[in-house]
Each structure stands twice: as C-alpha cells, then as structure tokens.
Amino acid sequence: MNKLRIGDHIVLLLGVFFMVFPVVLAFITSTHDAVTVYREGLQFGFGDQGLKAYETVLTKAGGFTKEVNGLVMLKNSLILGFGFAIGKIVISMAAAYAIVYFRFPMASLCFWVIFCTLLLPLEVRILPSYEIVQRLGMVNTYAGLIVPLIASATGTFFFRQFFMSVPDELLEAARIDGAGPWKFFIDILVPLSKTMIAAIFIIMFVYGWNQYLWPTLITTDEGFFTLVRGIKQILQVWVGAQIPDYDQAMAMAILAMIPPVLIVVIFQSWFIKGLVESDK
Amino acid sequence: MSNITLDQVRKVYAGNVEAVKGVSIDIADGEFIVLVGPSGCGKSTLLRMIAGLEDISSGEISIGDRVVNKVDPADRDIAMVFQNYALYPHMSVYKNLAYGLTNRGMPKSEIDRRVKEAADILEIGDYLDRKPRALSGGQRQRVAMGRAIVREPAAFLFDEPLSNLDAKLRVQMRVEIKRLQKELGTTSVYVTHDQLEAMTLADRLVVLNGGNIEQIGAPIAVYDKPASTFVASFIGSPAMNLIETVSDAGGLKAKAGTGLQGGNPGGLQACTVGIRPEHLQVVEAGTPVGDGLTLTVKVNVLEPVGAESYIYGTIDGGGAPVVIRIESHQTYDINAILTLHAAAKDVHYFDAETGRRIES
Ligand SMILES: Nc1ncnc2c1ncn2[C@@H]1O[C@H](COP(=O)(O)OP(=O)(O)OP(=O)(O)O)[C@@H](O)[C@H]1O
Ligand SMILES: [Mg+2]
Numbered sequence: 001m002n003k004l005r006i007g008d009h010i011v012l013l014l015g016v017f018f019m020v021f022p023v024v025l026a027f028i029t030s031t032h033d034a035v036t037v038y039r040e041g042l043q044f045g046f047g048d049q050g051l052k053a054y055e056t057v058l059t060k061a062g063g064f065t066k067e068v069n070g071l072v073m074l075k076n077s078l079i080l081g082f083g084f085a086i087g088k089i090v091i092s093m094a095a096a097y098a099i100v101y102f103r104f105p106m107a108s109l110c111f112w113v114i115f116c117t118l119l120l121p122l123e124v125r126i127l128p129s130y131e132i133v134q135r136l137g138m139v140n141t142y143a144g145l146i147v148p149l150i151a152s153a154t155g156t157f158f159f160r161q162f163f164m165s166v167p168d169e170l171l172e173a174a175r176i177d178g179a180g181p182w183k184f185f186i187d188i189l190v191p192l193s194k195t196m197i198a199a200i201f202i203i204m205f206v207y208g209w210n211q212y213l214w215p216t217l218i219t220t221d222e223g224f225f226t227l228v229r230g231i232k233q234i235l236q237v238w239v240g241a242q243i244p245d246y247d248q249a250m251a252m253a254i255l256a257m258i259p260p261v262l263i264v265v266i267f268q269s270w271f272i273k274g275l276v277e278s279d280k
Numbered sequence: 281m282s283n284i285t286l287d288q289v290r291k292v293y294a295g296n297v298e299a300v301k302g303v304s305i306d307i308a309d310g311e312f313i314v315l316v317g318p319s320g321c322g323k324s325t326l327l328r329m330i331a332g333l334e335d336i337s338s339g340e341i342s343i344g345d346r347v348v349n350k351v352d353p354a355d356r357d358i359a360m361v362f363q364n365y366a367l368y369p370h371m372s373v374y375k376n377l378a379y380g381l382t383n384r385g386m387p388k389s390e391i392d393r394r395v396k397e398a399a400d401i402l403e404i405g406d407y408l409d410r411k412p413r414a415l416s417g418g419q420r421q422r423v424a425m426g427r428a429i430v431r432e433p434a435a436f437l438f439d440e441p442l443s444n445l446d447a448k449l450r451v452q453m454r455v456e457i458k459r460l461q462k463e464l465g466t467t468s469v470y471v472t473h474d475q476l477e478a479m480t481l482a483d484r485l486v487v488l489n490g491g492n493i494e495q496i497g498a499p500i501a502v503y504d505k506p507a508s509t510f511v512a513s514f515i516g517s518p519a520m521n522l523i524e525t526v527s528d529a530g531g532l533k534a535k536a537g538t539g540l541q542g543g544n545p546g547g548l549q550a551c552t553v554g555i556r557p558e559h560l561q562v563v564e565a566g567t568p569v570g571d572g573l574t575l576t577v578k579v580n581v582l583e584p585v586g587a588e589s590y591i592y593g594t595i596d597g598g599g600a601p602v603v604i605r606i607e608s609h610q611t612y613d614i615n616a617i618l619t620l621h622a623a624a625k626d627v628h629y630f631d632a633e634t635g636r637r638i639e640s
Contacts, residue, residue, distance in 0.1 A: 169363075169366035172333050173366040
C-alpha cells in the first residue's frame, strides 16, 4: 500500500515537472535581456533585468502603429474570452431548452443537424464566415470577433443531455406552481445547470482566449489585437539588424497564461462543489 | 364548491394506446377518492388529466362546476403531490413552499403566514432553511405535502405519494394524510396500487382495470360485495379464494378436484365462487353443508404472521389453491386434510364467463 503511494507520487511529480518546466523556463528566460537570449538561447538561471520585461510589455506601446500595449491586448483578450464563453453558454442553453422541452416539428432532426456541425470546425467555414462578417461591416469590431463563433454544437449537446436527465415531474410541479416556460428556465433549469455552466465556461473561455486564426482575419486594426497575437507581433520585427525582444515575448506568454489559469482555478472549486452537491 | 366531475373521459396516447376508456365519476366537495388498480390500468393518466398535465382525448372534466378541459394546470386551482416528490433541489424548503405563491403574486406577508402555518401542521418548521437533499425521505414527503397545502387549492391530487417510503413510515404518513385531509376538508384524488392504502384512506374507492372502472364504492362496501372477480382478487389481503365450479343435481362441485360441496340456492349453472380467507372455518368432517359451502383442503404451507396465521392449501384431488385464516398459535400438520365450512352469507357467486357478481 505504502509502496504504491510512493509510486503514485513519482508519477504525479513527473507529470507536474513535465507540465510546469516549460513555463518556469519561459519565466526565467524572461528575466534576461533580448541579446543574451538571442545569443545563448533559453536560460536556466535568473538574469539581471528582473521583471522589467513585464513592465515594458504591459505599458509600452508596440506594433506598427504604436497604439497598442499589453494592457489593451489583455482587455481585448478578456473581452473575447468572456464574450465567447458567455455567448456560447447562452446560445447553447437556449437551443437545448428548445430542443428538449418544446415539441416542435422535427426537433430531433434539428438537434442532429446541429450535432453534425461538430464535424465542421471553424477552419472549414472560415471563408464564407469572413465574407458575411465583412459584408455586415463587422470587421474590426468586437461583435465581429465574437458573434460568428458563439454557436456551439458541443455546448448544445451537453446541455441537451443534462436537460433530458432532469425529471419531468420537476417541470410538471413548476407548471402547477404557475411557472411559465421562461420562469421555469430561469428559476429552475439555470440554477440546476450551475455545474454544467461552470464546466462549459472553463472550456469555452480557454478556447476563446486561445483563438488565433479568426482574430487574425477579422481584426486588422491593432487596437483590437489580443495577447496571443501580441506574442506573434513581438517576434515579427525582423527589419534590418533589429532582433526580436525575446524577453518580452516570454513575458507576454507568461502573462497570457495567467487569466485562463485563474479562471480554471476559480471555476474548478465551484465546479467541484456543484458536483458534490448535485442532486436532481 | 370544489366538486370534480369526470364525464366519459377518454385518453388515447400516440400509437393508439387507449389508456382510459370512458370514465365517469362524480367526486363530492371534500371527498377523499382513491383510484386503485394494477400497474398500467390508467390511474396516473386519469389523475394527470385532472391536473391538466395530459390532454383529454374526449369527454369532459369539471372542477367546481367549471369545465377545465382547456384550462392550464396553473389555473385549475389544484395541487399535486408526486411519487418522487419533485421538490426543487436548489431551493430551500421555505422557497419550495413559497414558489407557487410567489408566482401568483401573493404579498410577502401572506406567503410567510401560509408557509409558517403549513410548516407547523406538518412539523417541518425546523427544516425551513434546508435544501431538500438534506432531508430524509419522510421529511421530503412532508415538504411535498406542504407545497400542496400552502396553495389552499380546490383539490389535492396524489400520485402514489408514499411508495418511496419504507413500510413503517408509509403507515405513519398514511394516517397523517388521512388526518390532514379530514382537517382541511379539501377534495382529494389519490392514486395507489396498494389495496391496503386504498382501503384505509378512501371515502370511496374507484377500482380501475385496463382503463375501465370495475367498481366505485365505500371501501367496506367494495370489500363486502366485490362487483367482479377482478375486484374480489384485488381488494383484500390475502386475496379472496376464487374457485371455478360446475353444478349438478347435488349442488355445486369444483371444476377441478373433488374437495368442494356447495348448496345451490339460486339454481346457478357453472359459476365462480368466492370466499374470503377469514370466512372459512375448520370443522369436523361430516358437518352438513346446508346452503353454504364445504371444502376439503390439503395443507401445503402454514404461515404465522403474529396476530393470525394463514394456511395455504389446495382443494383435495388436485384443485384450486385456497387460503384460510386461522387464529395465531394454532398449528396443523403439513399434508393434513382439513374440512372447511363457509356460511351461505359469506359465499360470493360470479358469472363463469364475465366474472361479474351474481346477486343471490
Ligand atoms: N406517454 C405515453 N405514451 C403512450 N402510452 C402511454 C404513455 N403514458 C402511459 N401510457 C400507457 O398508458 C397506460 C396507463 O398508464 P398509467 O401511467 O396511467 O398507468 P398506472 O395505472 O399509473 O400504472 P402504475 O401503477 O404502474 O403507475 C399504460 O399501458 C401505459 O403504457
Ligand atoms: Mg402511475
């Protein structure tokens, strides 16, 4: 038994090491100046410029037009992450609610059509999507960044499965208690779905946060750049004898990791609490 | 007035399943009606039609002289208690009780008064802040009742509310439900497949079989004069002994086996006789039959249940099974042959074909 425990711990430690090592390395490297990094590659000991790179990244305007700094990109990323996650949850809950609770013709066909779109990732429909957004004049807007992506087959599927497991009697009791469709949704279904919402929120936030291709297409105005694009932008300055600010790129990568980690940590405790308490 | 009238109510489910086949019942104000029958006989369907949770295929339901066929469940002025209680899991007990009232826009003070009052009646005052998951089955049951009571509706509808409780608690809650219903005087329709629950709770029983009413009546009247072999075998535990007979010059004889001799005062042809286990007396062999019935029965099993005992046997000569109630502590040998007698007034006659009661 004890022996087994030690074995378990070794496996876990290895896993932790494997996951955390690159992050630590990035952090250490970010404390060296760009020239050192360029000359000697990744660093294994702390350098002498401390957290200067972070300050620079957050406050110094960079890019071509010099109108976007790290804080602006952080704001853009947060808007994209939250807009993406919240939009997906709202839309997929509404769709699942319609599919499960309203007997409209061909409800199950509708569901399977939505389900099939799971097989079609964004990349497949990226040209028509771009065309539509462009014609609607939503290029370089937050709406253009978020709205075309918020339909979610995954979310709809999970909420549908969850709603179907809610006992019918709950709906019937609510109907007798005078709750219409809207009240039943808000008063009963949404609170019951807390755990599901937390889980989907985590997944979708991180997914939205990490979006690269779509923002690259839709936002050409640097004022809309996200952190993920910002990293790329720092590395993209090969002009003449200039070398990229590797320290700043590392710093930005670390910064870009923090919000998703926070979201996971915060929502996870919620999520586990929901799981433990859950009863329908 | 909150009487409920069902007039030729039918329910046909998709796929042409006729679950309820033209049921008419007049339920008086304040009456406690129990719908009883075996699984799948349409009890829940009927109740859910009264509640408005199922559409009525044809016929008419009125509550308090208002036809409610097209009225929303919320507007029928009924409250329902479900088998699995259907409490809102994320709301405290207080909120569970208050929800229906809040939705109707009742002032806070009135809601508070009603909830407190119901909590007092049901002794759940200590749990008002708890979530349902932190309650025992019995307490949840009370909360479910409370949710019905606070509404002060025209009628309570119960769908097997006690079947998730253990045997002891079930008896306790049964008594409680009866007491409450009498106290509040609210018209109630109660669905169960447990004949004992049905007998003890009902002002009147409605025995359903395959979507049809077999019999309506006070429990004791149904017990004393079952209208058919179906009712006879369903109401009473252990069930009434039913034995197929044929008649000859000497009276009635068992169709199978040799151990039955009966008078035939009504001059019946072939019929099914019914005798309740408690109406069979063990007598000396050779006791005259008279207008009654004599059985000779081989003892198979003796089953003491405490206050009384039951003998399970078969009619001598390979006939039908028979149950006899005897006093506790009396014993008989297995395989002994007993002579049993039932008085004429305790013998029921049913048509051999239709199973309907033959009045003698
Ligand atoms: N939604 C439905 N669609 C089709 N048939 C149904 C539906 N609901 C019930 N039935 C059928 O109607 C009949 C009556 O069902 P009901 O639920 O009323 O039975 P019950 O008397 O309440 O039985 P139980 O004691 O098992 O609850 C059954 O044969 C059942 O299969
Ligand atoms: Mg039922």
